[in-house]
Amino acid sequence: MKNIDWDYVAPPSVNKSGKSNLQLALDGGVPFTKDNHKIELHHLTQKEPGAMVEIPANKHDEFTKALHGLVESGESFRNDKELYKQYNNFRNNYWKMRVQEHLEGK
Numbered sequence: 001m002k003n004i005d006w007d008y009v010a011p012p013s014v015n016k017s018g019k020s021n022l023q024l025a026l027d028g029g030v031p032f033t034k035d036n037h038k039i040e041l042h043h044l045t046q047k048e049p050g051a052m053v054e055i056p057a058n059k060h061d062e063f064t065k066a067l068h069g070l071v072e073s074g075e076s077f078r079n080d081k082e083l084y085k086q087y088n089n090f091r092n093n094y095w096k097m098r099v100q101e102h103l104e105g106k
Contacts, residue, residue: 006102010036025099028092041091
């Protein structure tokens, strides 16, 4: 997503921290869209590691069957403790990098 509003603060119903998207991402947290959905990182090939795309959580949920049709039920990388940990570390670092690019004007 190219147009993340880094100054946006999602309401307490979805963002209990009260932090702006900028503050969340600097801490490795997930930012929100202006309609208050988290921005998820979706694995295009559903494998970890693998190429990812930023997608609002509501769209991820809406198109879940189409987005997750490559992997059989129960075969998600999330079922592998090490791969899941690797992904979480990547996600935290991804948002830190993403916000740094914004701050540097890239």
